[in-house]
Amino acid sequence: xxxxxxxxxxxxxxxxxxxxxxxxxxxxxxxxxxxxxxxxxxxxxxxxxxxxxxxxxxxxxxxxxxxxxxxxxxxxxxxxxxxxxxxxxxxxxxxxxxxxxxxxxxxxxxxxxxxxxxxxxxxxxxxxxxxxxxxxxxxxxxxxxxxxxxxx
Amino acid sequence: xxxxxxxxxxxxxxxxxxxxxxxxxxxxxxxxxxxxxxxxxxxxxxxxxxxxxxxxxxxxxxxxxxxxxxxxxxxxxxxxxxxxxxxxxxxxxxxxxxxxxxxxxxxxxxxxxxxxxxxxxxxxxxxxxxxxxxxxxxxxxxxxxxxxxxxxxxxxxxxxxxxxxxxxxxxxxxxxxxxxxxxxxxxxxxxxxxxxxxxxxxxxxxxxxxxxxxxxxxxxxxxxxxxxxxxxxxxxxxxxxxxxxxxxxxxxxxxxxxxxxxxxxxxxxxxxxxxxxxxxxxxxxxxxxxxxxxxxxxxxxxxxxxxxxxxxxxxxxxxxxxxxxxxxxxxxxxxxxxxxxxxxxxxxxxxxxxxxxxxxxxxxxxxxxxxxxxxxxxxxxxxxxxxxxxxxxxxxxxxxxxxxxxxxxxxxxxxxxxxxxxxxxxxxxxxxxxxxxxxxxxxxxxxxxxxxxxxxxxxxxxxxxxxxxxxxxxxxxxxxxxxxxxxxxxxxxxxxxxxxxxxxxxxxxxxxxxxxxxxxxxxxxxxxxxxxxxxxxxxxxxxxxxxxxxxxxxxxxxxxxxxxxxxxxxxxxxxxxxxxxxxxxxxxxxxxxxxxxxxxxxxxxxxxxxxxxxxxxxxxxxxxxxxxxxxxxxxxxxxxxxxxxxxxxxxxxxxxxxxxxxxxxxxxxxxxxxxxxxxxxxxxxxxxxxxxxxxxxxxxxxxxxxxxxxxxxxxxxxxxxxxxxxxxxxxxxxxxxxxxxxxx
Numbered sequence: 035x036x037x038x039x040x041x042x043x044x045x046x047x048x049x050x051x052x053x054x055x056x057x058x059x060x061x062x063x064x065x066x067x068x069x070x071x072x073x074x075x076x077x078x079x080x081x082x083x084x085x086x087x088x089x090x091x092x093x094x095x096x097x098x099x100x101x102x103x104x105x106x107x108x109x110x111x112x113x114x115x116x117x118x119x120x121x122x123x124x125x126x127x128x129x130x131x132x133x134x135x136x137x138x139x140x141x142x143x144x145x146x147x148x149x150x151x152x153x154x155x156x157x158x159x160x161x162x163x164x165x166x167x168x169x170x171x172x173x174x175x176x177x178x179x180x181x182x183x184x185x186x
Numbered sequence: 187x188x189x190x191x192x193x194x195x196x197x198x199x200x201x202x203x204x205x206x207x208x209x210x211x212x213x214x215x216x217x218x219x220x221x222x223x224x225x226x227x228x229x230x231x232x233x234x235x236x237x238x239x240x241x242x243x244x245x246x247x248x249x250x251x252x253x254x255x256x257x258x259x260x261x262x263x264x265x266x267x268x269x270x271x272x273x274x275x276x277x278x279x280x281x282x283x284x285x286x287x288x289x290x291x292x293x294x295x296x297x298x299x300x301x302x303x304x305x306x307x308x309x310x311x312x313x314x315x316x317x318x319x320x321x322x323x324x325x326x327x328x329x330x331x332x333x334x335x336x337x338x339x340x341x342x343x344x345x346x347x348x349x350x351x352x353x354x355x356x357x358x359x360x361x362x363x364x365x366x367x368x369x370x371x372x373x374x375x376x377x378x379x380x381x382x383x384x385x386x387x388x389x390x391x392x393x394x395x396x397x398x399x400x401x402x403x404x405x406x407x408x409x410x411x412x413x414x415x416x417x418x419x420x421x422x423x424x425x426x427x428x429x430x431x432x433x434x435x436x437x438x439x440x441x442x443x444x445x446x447x448x449x450x451x452x453x454x455x456x457x458x459x460x461x462x463x464x465x466x467x468x469x470x471x472x473x474x475x476x477x478x479x480x481x482x483x484x485x486x487x488x489x490x491x492x493x494x495x496x497x498x499x500x501x502x503x504x505x506x507x508x509x510x511x512x513x514x515x516x517x518x519x520x521x522x523x524x525x526x527x528x529x530x531x532x533x534x535x536x537x538x539x540x541x542x543x544x545x546x547x548x549x550x551x552x553x554x555x556x557x558x559x560x561x562x563x564x565x566x567x568x569x570x571x572x573x574x575x576x577x578x579x580x581x582x583x584x585x586x587x588x589x590x591x592x593x594x595x596x597x598x599x600x601x602x603x604x605x606x607x608x609x610x611x612x613x614x615x616x617x618x619x620x621x622x623x624x625x626x627x628x629x630x631x632x633x634x635x636x637x638x639x640x641x642x643x644x645x646x647x648x649x650x651x652x653x654x655x656x657x658x659x660x661x662x663x664x665x666x667x668x669x670x671x672x673x674x675x676x677x678x679x680x681x682x683x684x685x686x687x688x689x690x691x692x693x694x695x696x697x698x699x700x701x702x703x704x705x706x707x708x709x710x711x712x713x714x715x716x717x718x719x720x721x722x723x724x725x726x727x728x729x730x731x732x733x734x735x736x737x738x739x740x741x742x743x744x745x746x747x748x749x750x751x752x753x754x755x756x757x758x759x760x761x762x763x764x765x766x767x768x769x770x771x772x773x774x775x776x777x778x779x780x781x782x783x784x785x786x787x788x789x790x791x792x793x794x795x796x797x798x799x800x801x802x803x804x805x806x807x808x809x810x811x812x813x814x815x816x817x818x819x820x821x822x823x824x825x826x827x828x829x830x831x832x833x834x835x836x837x838x839x840x841x842x843x844x845x846x847x848x849x850x851x852x853x854x855x856x857x858x859x860x861x862x863x864x865x866x867x868x869x870x871x872x873x874x875x876x877x878x879x880x881x882x883x884x885x886x887x888x889x890x891x892x893x894x895x896x897x898x899x900x901x902x903x904x905x906x907x908x909x910x911x912x913x914x915x916x917x918x919x920x921x922x923x924x925x926x927x928x929x930x
Binding site: 110161 | 266267401403407408409410413414416425474475546599629835840861
């Protein structure tokens with residue numbers, strides 16, 4: 035049994051220590067907002083926060099996050115009112131939407147460190163893939179979110 | 187369209203181009219309803235569940251009215267990024283005259299579709315057909331419901347219908363000012379039969395459509411609550427990881443599961459095979475991770491059949507050889523092209539070659555099935571839930587009325603999810619398991635078991651007259667497909683009526699069969715055929731010493747046989763003007779143009795589109811697409827310009843990734859590529875600026891939006907590369923070409 039803290043809640047999970055965090059989150063705990071895309075840390079659809087850092091959970095052994103704070107898209111905000119989520123809705127950013135939880139989590143980790151990232155900062159720090167090509171709208175939404183964050 | 191800078195961001199201002207005095211709109215779109223939408227479910231997060239509660243009244247199969255006036259629309263199209271829940275709801279509500287802020291949407295039931303004589307019309311989502319093929323009956327459903335609600339109010343008051351008006355779901359008796367809400371008369375309306383069906387609105391009467399509308403789908407997609415097929419969770423559910431024969435059409439010879447059965451969480455190891463199912467083995471376990479890691483350890487011996495040594499190189503050589511073989515099927519013959527070619531002042535000839543491509547969407551393939559003796563349930567994101575139902579019924583022997591397909595949101599379809607092979611596989615696996623089982627494919631399995639865009643080889647010979655204009659065009663295309671002859675349409679798509687005035691033409695084709703599964707890939711055949719048609723048109727312009735834009739323009743404008751020549755010219759001119767065609771560009775930068783429509787044999791609608799690519803090529807040969815200018819005909823209307831914009835952007839990105847770096851190759855009978863490292867998607871750093879210029883160039887509805895821009899990405903980019911480097915690209919992807927200065 036491992037003890038995990040996910041979205042400020044404790045879970046006891048009966049999994050092998052090498053199990054990737056992604057599958058513990060999705061199959062064991064049942065939070066499916068974190069997506070499986072490639073399984074080899076290339077696409078970023080599985081991005082979650084571990085102690086505030088953006089981490090690709092598909093290659094992160096669950097044993098390494100014991101005692102740390104894990105946050106998934108479901109825990110980013112209690113009422114989906116994180117400035118990024120508001121900006122994402124305003125701009126209707128997602129198309130198929132499958133990569134978007136990962137994009138938002140990567141953006142949230144960036145914003146926590148850099149309150150006003152430039153396009154270059156965004157491109158450097160967010161390497162998540164989007165098959166529908168929402169990259170430009172993601173950049174615009176991050177800029178909008180930084181404005182909203184200042185206001186609130 | 188462009189967002190005008192300096193406006194209050196709370197107002198989303200969209201301008202539509204005015205071309206020839208036709209279509210001028212300045213649409214203000216205040217941020218109404220967005221935050222409300224975040225709090226109230228507009229779409230069920232488990233998409234197979236209904237939002238409709240007790241006390242709500244179904245007026246017809248398409249819509250339900252609640253006592254509080256909430257309207258729930260049934261959507262028979264699959265949502266995979268095109269915001270079809272919003273568009274389909276708009277088509278109904280355009281007539282219903284309800285309050286848009288109270289509209290919800292949910293999937294229509296494929297089970298009910300069959301039980302009630304195909305009540306939901308067309309349930310397939312493909313061919314850019316969501317709007318084109320369902321708008322009239324969706325409008326009719328909305329209009330019919332509105333008239334029954336009005337008739338019910340007229341009954342309540344004992345007044346004639348003609349004295350009533352309705353707006354936002356509130357019915358007013360004009361002489362007295364009394365009002366009734368839809369929610370108050372819904373039950374009564376449900377019992378009313380209309381003496382005759384009302385007429386539906388014509389596009390000039392639209393008040394809801396033709397304006398940008400925020401997507402009902404968005405809120406679910408920003409908090410992780412939306413359920414894709416791969417996210418399905420059911421009580422008692424098991425997970426399966428599957429491996430199908432690496433060599434297509436192979437069989438399982440034997441496998442040894444002794445070392446696997448005792449691994450943690452493993453429930454069973456099962457084989458699957460059947461009609462239109464790639465045979466293989468699956469491990470069933472209590473989690474996907476347990477299933478997949480056990481499967482990876484399983485030794486399977488395959489019977490590779492006759493194709494274990496096949497390669498894509500071999501297929502390519504077969505297609506090259508076929509160019510000179512007799513007996514080609516003729517698509518178009520006009521004049522005497524052989525004589526005209528012989529007598530031409532100048533002859534230009536080229537061979538173009540294109541690889542297999544995968545759909546490479548973000549959500550790997552999956553399907554969840556629960557098979558019992560008298561009932562089958564399937565949870566899956568599919569472009570064809572109706573076909574999925576028929577397949578599941580056939581494979582289990584369970585009557586259709588007891589088969590339920592629970593369609594889900596789809597993390598990208600692009601044509602791949604038309605085939606339901608994942609459904610057939612999951613049903614065969616679930617037949618051997620006494621609980622619901624979710625089958626998940628790894629990314630590698632998803633990449634190596636696609637229905638690929640077919641390879642293509644084409645040769646064109648053209649003769650130019652003394653004025654440099656073409657007098658003959660002889661075009662042979664070789665289609666390489668698994669399923670003959672069904673794929674003829676894909677091989678010849680768009681060849682039946684080219685827009686250019688060329689007096690002598692022959693288009694013909696051969697089909698050659700391989701064992702590699704092929705299917706539709708957004709734009710169906712046009713991403714191949716338009717690549718060589720529009721690249722070769724560029725070759726002719728240069729051979730004639732003419733500007734590629736003006737050359738095309740002259741050939742279209744002067745085409746007496748082409749009914750939409752003026753409309754084409756309008757779109758072409760818009761693209762040239764907006765892109766700054768002909769302006770001086772820095773060294774190493776150039777522009778390429780390509781034009782087309784979505785013509786399909788037997789379909790009268792088209793969508794005329796021109797793409798101008800502004801590209802730079804470094805001395806080292808690195809290609810960067812800086813900008814796409816896309817001019818597209820809106821026809822009479824767009825259901826949701828916001829969704830149209832997004833779909834065009836998606837096509838630019840999809841097309842560009844394929845141009846730059848994507849190809850599926852075959853070695854030893856199996857696909858080589860496996861994941862995003864060897865089948866790359868476009869990255870944020872490669873993202874071009876995309877400017878979309880909508881034009882009203884025709885006065886009819888267009889054929890659609892979903893795949894009407896993609897075909898012109900490859901030729902516009904490659905034509906720009908020629909303008910910069912003088913190198914003509916006749917095969918893709920570009921990663922196989924050396925474009926550095928000095929390279930051959």
